[in-house]
Amino acid sequence: MRSSPNNRLNAIMEALLAAHEDAQRLSRSSLHRMPEFFMATRVADYFAEHFDNFGYRLEAQVKRTFEASDMQVDDIAELLQEPDLRPDGRFDLVLHTGKRGRTAHILEFKRGDAMRGLISDIRRLAKVSRHAGRHSLKTNYLVLTRRCPPERDTTGRLIERLDMALHTAGLDDLDVNLIASEPQHPFLNHDHLPMANRAFQIVILEIQG
DSSP states (O other), rough: OOOOOHHHHHHHHHHHHHHHHHHHHHHHOGGGSSOHHHHHHHHHOOOOOHSSSSSEEEEEEEEHHHHHHSHHHHHHHTTTTTGGOOOOEEEEEEEEEHHHHHHHEEEEESOOOOOOHHHHHHHHHHHHHHHHHTGGGGGGEEEEEEEEEESSHHHHHHHHHHHHHHHHOOTTOOEEEEEOOOSSOOOOOOTBBBOOTOEEEEEEEEEEO
């Protein structure tokens, strides 16, 4: 498979839906209860298996990620001055192209949809996207699981909340594309017991500067 915006979004979703099935079958759990690194690992392996030219790094160091990209030296130096992009920080998952190992896309993973945390991660990825110019790092992803009603579509409400939070944060001009899965079951409580009338969604935010 070749990389394209639609192919990447579909791949992330397919990887996580399959991971949810395995979480139930092998761990007697549910994707929304699995740790974030489980999601990152499953997405990484899916891309490596299904795409022609992707490898990956998990817990990739920020400085090395930028140095392996096609960004200009001045842009890298400016990014590394940002407080929330400290050089020794880590990205959950970085996809890179095969032979040259050039950084292609950054993916961060979260559990829950608290807006303060989402905006913090979005702002971080947006800074990378805006410095990337026409290079592939212009497109990055924030992936999360969130509680939702089992039948009613609440994606529209999430988009409204996100738009309001982006406006408040001064990020109105940021291009954010959101896709979400259908409600998934089971929704487990902290004791890993299924809860009636509860479900969760997988949400992918595609972020472009």
